Amino acid sequence: MSQMFTLESLNSLPLPAFSAAIGDVFEHASWVADAAFGHRPFATVAALHEAMMGVVRASPPERQLAFIRAHPELGSKVKRLDLTADSQAEQGSLGLDRLSDAEFKTFTALNEAYAEKFGIPFIICVRRHTRDSILKEFRRRLDNDADTERKAALDEIALITRLRLVARVDGPGKPKTEGRLSTHVLDNVSGKPAKGVRISLYEIGASARSLLAEALTNSDGRTDQPLIAGGPLRIGSYELQFAVADYFAANGTAQSDPAFLDVVPIRFSIAEPEGHYHVPLLVTPWSYSTYRGS
């Protein structure tokens, strides 16, 4: 974990210390911090990030290209040694450093096709994606032209560095980088929040599902912690499972045998990594409804 700075202290550091502090936010490109230094003081963390991206976007095309090319390939096993610590943590969080052979082949083939067509590595802010949505994006973006992808690479770098910066710099005006997934269970037989409902959250991949969280609803029918929080949500498919038959049995509410509703699955997709997804369940032993709430 890198050291944390306040925006205030950053604003008062001399150039070498400033660049030492946040220079590696941009992959192998401390010149970005060097040039942004001239724009001090920064009123907000967002303004600091915009200044740094402004340096990148205003740099000559060859420099931009070299900068983009200095980013690692996605899911590469061979280039593992070149990864910065941040890149490694980001890609590792998705299991991209633990790909099966078949998946590794798919990623390798896509990486090669992309590099051959565009001459740059495929860049994407992995922390905003599931493996499936990365593959989908990979395939979609392969159909673009070079200009579009040059821009897409910079946009994704902006998303990547924004996340790195807010992890490094504390201060006012942080850009919104965190999403949240929450739920709420209402028992429409008793008119009260449903307490003690076992909830499981799965990520549903094309090939597998993985358990992300388990929780028990509290006396307000909510989970003590959001189901996902503290960073961007990953674009992808999810399933919430609510063990409602056990809940109603524990409360003595009449059900059929077997219960009409046992474990209620709610399958949904997340499209906005920085959004709030509230996915409640209103339930009786014979009915339920759900919706994207707020």
Added chain:
Amino acid sequence: MSQMFTLESLNSLPLPAFSAAIGDVFEHASWVADAAFGHRPFATVAALHEAMMGVVRASPPERQLAFIRAHPELGSKVKRLDLTADSQAEQGSLGLDRLSDAEFKTFTALNEAYAEKFGIPFIICVRRHTRDSILKEFRRRLDNDADTERKAALDEIALITRLRLVARVDGPGKPKTEGRLSTHVLDNVSGKPAKGVRISLYEIGASARSLLAEALTNSDGRTDQPLIAGGPLRIGSYELQFAVADYFAANGTAQSDPAFLDVVPIRFSIAEPEGHYHVPLLVTPWSYSTYRGS
């Protein structure tokens, strides 16, 4: 397929023809039909069935026991040759004649334990059950005492023979032996029935799921045929899947990318084989509800 008789014609047949017509409804026990003959004429098919069950229930204990014992073991491979055509069809419909080795062992062990404890074969109206609910019933009933199981065997025989009889005899007052599963999709954005929604129905077993039906909703938001009909519903777990993202995309209704709701799963259990289960979906791209309707 056996020959079909009308209740009217049965009422007018002489004894030998009467027993030839419906004697085999009771497994290896044409004496039941012989004795029921004296109760003619029957006003309803249900009355005929009750008369036959009355003969069984009024017969001496030893005869009842011999009658019960003449029923085949469930899922037996070895005694295949002894099965009546009806028993074979009933058990085959559930795949009990195609058990895996592990399942065969489970059934064999349960059969042996049951036979040893009660001295009679485990009898259950398989057409009203999935494999999972048969196993559940098997385990539950193993805890009963002998008297309870003697009664349970006769009750199940009543259910089995009722089904056989309505398949053999046409006439007024048929007992209700058919359940029905239907659905209905309402598009709450347009206020209209959702036409063209792809629906899949699965049976969800403990170890596997199997596709039972596929359908497309018509202009009334319903399927042209019930999802299940024409016989008892099987007690067990099911999942309906509704391809709502495709539907809304085809209708130009705005959705997120990826769609918040893609394929909506509704998982439910059936407890009443002769009941009507109407399981509708009221849906927008951001919400849905379901309930046991009528």
Added chain:
Amino acid sequence: MSQMFTLESLNSLPLPAFSAAIGDVFEHASWVADAAFGHRPFATVAALHEAMMGVVRASPPERQLAFIRAHPELGSKVKRLDLTADSQAEQGSLGLDRLSDAEFKTFTALNEAYAEKFGIPFIICVRRHTRDSILKEFRRRLDNDADTERKAALDEIALITRLRLVARVDGPGKPKTEGRLSTHVLDNVSGKPAKGVRISLYEIGASARSLLAEALTNSDGRTDQPLIAGGPLRIGSYELQFAVADYFAANGTAQSDPAFLDVVPIRFSIAEPEGHYHVPLLVTPWSYSTYRGS
């Protein structure tokens, strides 16, 4: 009530009898039937009506104008003697022959303004409207130009005569002139249709509400008869009231005191007189939902 004819018999009548049979469907204009006679035989009732409207639309402008002008003023008390029996029944059904003095003044003023601007009486198919929607249409149409209103008058005459014709002629291909309002109550605590729920239907006018129907739900949670049927629905506002607290109390379902939900009102508007409005209630003592169903 006029005599009923079959389309088949109409097709075979000589001209005088043909016109005697349906000549008065068009107000004071038996020449329409005379001219339509030449288009026999008619395959459907709709084709007969289209032929008659075709005669009107193809007639010279002065004749059309005279024909339109022969229609009575709406809500007129003074010209009561001139009304055909059909007009009287249609306007009477809405209480337009029992207007209060204030309402009479409003109608008189609108009639005069309309007549002065367009030189024709305001024509509207009253059986498709409530008093409020007639007033709304009156005001809306006063802003039109003369051509638009000439066309509107003919369109309304088509609607009026279509209703008269289907009341006079039986046969294949009747145009759809009947709407239907129905409901359905599901008890989501028991998972069953709610039986014995008292339902009241009100028309909600700007100045008053009037009770249109009362019913008790049957064992399928529906009313034995549709709440409105047998003719066009009237465009306007309605309120259904469901006495759910009484229902749940009668069924021993726990409620608060006083009950959170007592009489549930559902207020909605009808816009399609020939449509089917199914307005169900899914209810527990603590929640409900409704939707336009099918």
Added chain:
Amino acid sequence: MSQMFTLESLNSLPLPAFSAAIGDVFEHASWVADAAFGHRPFATVAALHEAMMGVVRASPPERQLAFIRAHPELGSKVKRLDLTADSQAEQGSLGLDRLSDAEFKTFTALNEAYAEKFGIPFIICVRRHTRDSILKEFRRRLDNDADTERKAALDEIALITRLRLVARVDGPGKPKTEGRLSTHVLDNVSGKPAKGVRISLYEIGASARSLLAEALTNSDGRTDQPLIAGGPLRIGSYELQFAVADYFAANGTAQSDPAFLDVVPIRFSIAEPEGHYHVPLLVTPWSYSTYRGS
């Protein structure tokens, strides 16, 4: 408005000052405060209140009776001069000091019947009731026996004085005396909170309805302030009205003309004055649902 004290300061006051501070919390009975003084120090405001009620409940029957009798009649016009300031404010909040002649007669008759039967005035914590629920309680309690009503009077006095005490004494462990009514509108077409929905809240009396609050939903689909807060909710019937057609029209969502749903009324009763009633609306132009939420 009386002076506010902290529990801490009350705990350290000498007897005369202590009784001067809170003596009038109990109607014409500063002896209650005098006797409670001996139980200092009080850890919580609730403990102080319990100590005072303990004094009342432990006092000799004749003293209790005299104490009860010193309370004013409900809705009395004649005895207006005797009312303490608190009683006047409490009864005035409900309009009990502005009764019509007919209502005054009803209250007078009930007061007389009650006084004659029980020899004490009818005491009820009016701030927890609407006029209708007071009448209902009046009639219900008239059927009780004297002992039950003596206890009921003390229970209501506990509720009345609890409210007075929390208005006078600040400190830890305040008893819960405040309820809350809130709402929330979700637009299920867009999957977002509905912003800008006009909401009206009415109290629905047996004879009249009165507007209690009007609000516009904010960007979270909620009202900036709870619809009712800051004190007990009044037991009674309410109606929320949501102007959904205007909302959908402003957002360009397709509706019929007239809109199927215009102003959606949700009628409900409050039974728990200290509870939280969250009554949300999930809505499309063709459907809605509501429930008691949390």
